[in-house]
Amino acid sequence: MKNQNLYNYIISIADNSLILAQRLGELCGHGPTLETDIAGTNISLDLIGQTRNYYQYAAKIQGEGKTEDDLAFLRLEREYKNVLLVEQPNDHFGYVMGRQYLFDVFHLLFMTEMLNSKDETLAAIAKKGIKEVSYHKRFSGDWIKRLGDGTEESNAKMQEAIDDLWVYTDELFDITEADAAMISEGIGVDTSKFKELYYTEILALLTEANLTIPESKYFTRGGKKGIHSEHMGYILSDLQYMQRTYPNMEW
Amino acid sequence: MSNEQIKNLEEIFEARIARDEKIEPKDWMPEKYRKTHIRQMSQHAHSEIIGMLPEGNWITRAPSLRRKAALLAKVQDEAGHGLYLYSACETLGVSRDELYEQLHTGKAKYSSIFNYPTVTWADMGAIGWLVDGAAIINQVPLCNTSFGPYARAMVRVCKEESFHQRQGFEIMLKLCNGTQEQKDMAQDALNRWWWPSLMMLGPTDAESIHTEQSMKWKLKRKSNDDLRQQFIDQTVPQAELLGLTIPDPDLKWNDEKGVYDFGEIDWDEFWQVVKGHGPCNKKRMKDRVSAWDNGKWVRDAAMAHAEKKEAKKLKEAI
Numbered sequence: 139m140k141n142q143n144l145y146n147y148i149i150s151i152a153d154n155s156l157i158l159a160q161r162l163g164e165l166c167g168h169g170p171t172l173e174t175d176i177a178g179t180n181i182s183l184d185l186i187g188q189t190r191n192y193y194q195y196a197a198k199i200q201g202e203g204k205t206e207d208d209l210a211f212l213r214l215e216r217e218y219k220n221v222l223l224v225e226q227p228n229d230h231f232g233y234v235m236g237r238q239y240l241f242d243v244f245h246l247l248f249m250t251e252m253l254n255s256k257d258e259t260l261a262a263i264a265k266k267g268i269k270e271v272s273y274h275k276r277f278s279g280d281w282i283k284r285l286g287d288g289t290e291e292s293n294a295k296m297q298e299a300i301d302d303l304w305v306y307t308d309e310l311f312d313i314t315e316a317d318a319a320m321i322s323e324g325i326g327v328d329t330s331k332f333k334e335l336y337y338t339e340i341l342a343l344l345t346e347a348n349l350t351i352p353e354s355k356y357f358t359r360g361g362k363k364g365i366h367s368e369h370m371g372y373i374l375s376d377l378q379y380m381q382r383t384y385p386n387m388e389w
Numbered sequence: 390m391s392n393e394q395i396k397n398l399e400e401i402f403e404a405r406i407a408r409d410e411k412i413e414p415k416d417w418m419p420e421k422y423r424k425t426h427i428r429q430m431s432q433h434a435h436s437e438i439i440g441m442l443p444e445g446n447w448i449t450r451a452p453s454l455r456r457k458a459a460l461l462a463k464v465q466d467e468a469g470h471g472l473y474l475y476s477a478c479e480t481l482g483v484s485r486d487e488l489y490e491q492l493h494t495g496k497a498k499y500s501s502i503f504n505y506p507t508v509t510w511a512d513m514g515a516i517g518w519l520v521d522g523a524a525i526i527n528q529v530p531l532c533n534t535s536f537g538p539y540a541r542a543m544v545r546v547c548k549e550e551s552f553h554q555r556q557g558f559e560i561m562l563k564l565c566n567g568t569q570e571q572k573d574m575a576q577d578a579l580n581r582w583w584w585p586s587l588m589m590l591g592p593t594d595a596e597s598i599h600t601e602q603s604m605k606w607k608l609k610r611k612s613n614d615d616l617r618q619q620f621i622d623q624t625v626p627q628a629e630l631l632g633l634t635i636p637d638p639d640l641k642w643n644d645e646k647g648v649y650d651f652g653e654i655d656w657d658e659f660w661q662v663v664k665g666h667g668p669c670n671k672k673r674m675k676d677r678v679s680a681w682d683n684g685k686w687v688r689d690a691a692m693a694h695a696e697k698k699e700a701k702k703l704k705e706a707i
Contacts (some may be wrong), residue, residue: 163457165449166464167441168676179465186458193454207453231687287697288690293590295686317467340507380452380510387567389452389510389560 144257146219146316147326148199149209150362151248152192153220155208157370158241160309160377161228177277184270188335191263211381215374216364218387219314223306225361225369229299232285232292239278243339244310246271247332256324279343286347294349294384300344301352310336313332373380394547406606411537414480421593422606423481428537429608431488434474436500437467438492439673443507452510459556460513466549473545477538493678495665500524502589504667511564511571511578517557519579519586519624526569526620527590529612558627565631572632579628580636587651588659590617595655621649 139145162182169175192207223241228234249271252264285296311329313321320326341351360366380389390398398417405412412418431507441464448464453458475485491497502520507513531543564575591613593596603609611619621640628635639652661667 159457160449163461166448166461167438167445170687172438172468172475174684174687176472179461179468183458183461183465186454186461190454190458196474205662210454211452231684235558237558274574285687285689288693291686292690292693329629350408351519376449378448384452384568384570387452387571387672 139200141255143316144325145196145199147320148192148196148260148312149217150219150314150316151197153191153218153256154207154241154245155185155189155223156377157220157373158220158224158237159183159189160373161224161226161232161237165234169339174231174281178234181274181277184267184274188263188267188270191259191266195259195263197264207381211378215366215370217265218366218370218374219364220361220366221306221309222358222361222362222367223303225367225373226303227305227369231281231294232295232299233303235278235281235285236303238274238295239282240303240307241310242271242275242278243336244329246275247336248327248329249276251327251329251331255327266359282343282349283347286344286349296347297349300349304352305354305356305358307336307360309362312359312362314362374382403605406535409533409536411540412535413537421602425602425606426539427481427483427610429603430474430478430539431491432498432500434471434478434488435492435497436503437471437474439499439503439677441467442469442650442673442676443503443505443669444513445653446507447510449512450510451513453590456513456560457638461466463472463553463556466553470542470546470549473542474539476538477542481536483574488593493674495674498663501659501662501667502585504662504673505581505672506669507583508581509574509578511561511574512584513670514560514575515562515578515582517553517555518627519557519582520589521554521557522624523586523589523620525554526616526623529609533610535607544633556672558631561633565633573688574629575635579633583636584654584658585619585662587621588656588662590620592656592659610683619629621651625649 159355161180162185165178165381166175166182189210190206193209197204197206197209223237226233226237246268248267249264249286252260253268255261255264283294285292287293311333315331317326321328337351344351396459399419402412402416402418402422412422444460444464444467448457448460451460475488478488479485488497492499507516525547528543528547532540533546534540534543561575561578594600594614595611596610600609600612625635625640637652639650641650642648643650662670665671
């Protein structure tokens with residue numbers, strides 16, 4: 139493939155949105171209020187929309203006549219390049235909002251930078267996505283504040299989620315070979331530019347929410363290289379169930 | 390208020406309904422009217438909320454991204470319908486929490502159809518096509534019902550339901566134009582959902598306890614049996630278009646009456662499911678109750694946070 143790096147780059151961004159959307163999709167009808175169910179589906183829908191744009195573009199670049207669904211459903215686990223953060227389970231609502239917020243802050247900074255990409259398709263996806271992701275961040279950030287500040291129990295639960303999810307934040311800023319190549323061509327986003335901003339913004343919100351940042355400096359990584367957590371196989375069993383059971387059919 | 394005064398008010402009230410005027414929440418209304426509306430609207434709202442579960446069951450396994458997005462949007466619409474309908478109930482002085490309590494304790498009912506399992510992807514098609522199709526037949530007349538908030542909510546609900554029905558039919562069409570396995574999957578879904586869909590239009594007129602009063606208040610415009618006949622007459626040609634066979638050996642066109650004759654409905658099954666012994670009654674209720682119980686700390690936190698914020702604002706103002 140001529141544009142292998144571009145293809146790999148798009149896939150890794152798309153997979154973040156796909157797997158997070160999939161996790162949110164598990165929750166529909168099971169949330170604490172009707173309003174949070176509606177908001178959760180909304181976010182999931184936005185992410186699926188972004189995913190489709192990315193995969194359609196990646197399929198075009200690949201030039202093998204594959205479709206968005208081939209890319210979304212028919213790869214091996216190792217070929218999914220999402221960060222570990224987005225595949226973490228919905229243990230309780232604090233985890234759902236914690237995962238969302240830790241990703242949303244990154245996602246919005248990322249999209250804002252991607253607006254300047256030399257690749258017009260990526261810039262266009264960013265333009266549309268920024269509005270969506272700003273809403274996601276406002277929603278998850280507001281919930282972190284409510285849960286952190288609300289009751290003793292909610293504070294403890296929110297802190298528990300932040301403590302557990304924190305180890306996955308550093309991976310968001312890992313630069314793979316494809317990332318580096320795309321950054322040097324002015325297509326990819328140089329995430330190192332806003333790493334400090336990411337942590338500053340999160341610290342400010344967590345402090346406002348009476349929460350603390352874990353002191354540990356140890357981080358877990360692997361998703362961007364295709365080495366996932368134990369959860370991933372189960373996510374893919376659901377995601378790929380129909381396509382694997384009934385191959386080569388139109389739905 | 391004397392009995393005579395109440396009688397007068399009742400006469401004025403019935404005359405307004407007869408003139409097709411809308412009754413609004415602050416208008417005087419007989420207690421029975423208020424209670425009947427709370428019962429019917431909340432039952433409808435509960436059906437939307439419980440209905441999210443069997444379809445939600447396929448969101449993570451939808452076969453394509455396009456179908457996944459459409460299914461998510463559909464389930465989201467159902468949550469939205471629940472929201473309007475609970476709000477319409479609130480205009481009559483009952484809170485959403487009280488209504489949930491009635492649902493969770495089994496005091497309030499919801500549409501029995503959602504106590505059947507969704508076991509294949511084709512069930513997403515069959516539910517849209519048949520269940521939403523039957524729901525529309527039930528609901529379109531409610532756009533002109535006498536209680537204003539209900540009528541207005543139903544206008545929006547019906548628009549979305551009709552979109553869902555087309556979407557469901559389109560899922561079926563795709564399956565029926567697909568491989569033999571896909572056609573079999575579609576036929577199997579029709580076999581399982583056909584009779585419960587007919588039951589969804591309610592017991593026969595002879596057994597229906599609410600019909601007469603509801604007709605007067607325009608909460609109902611046609612009897613259950615008439616609605617069922619309308620649903621069958623409308624759906625049979627659609628099944629033919631799909632190339633599927635309705636699982637009723639007695640189904641045949643009656644030239645004289647200009648409608649389809651159909652076989653005996655298994656009302657024992659209907660009552661079994663209504664009374665809580667269907668394949669998924671317990672699971673649906675368990676899922677709802679655990680969502681509610683597990684969410685308590687979240688709702689408590691939101692309330693506590695809002696109170697703290699309010700207190701802070703007040704303190705700053707002083």
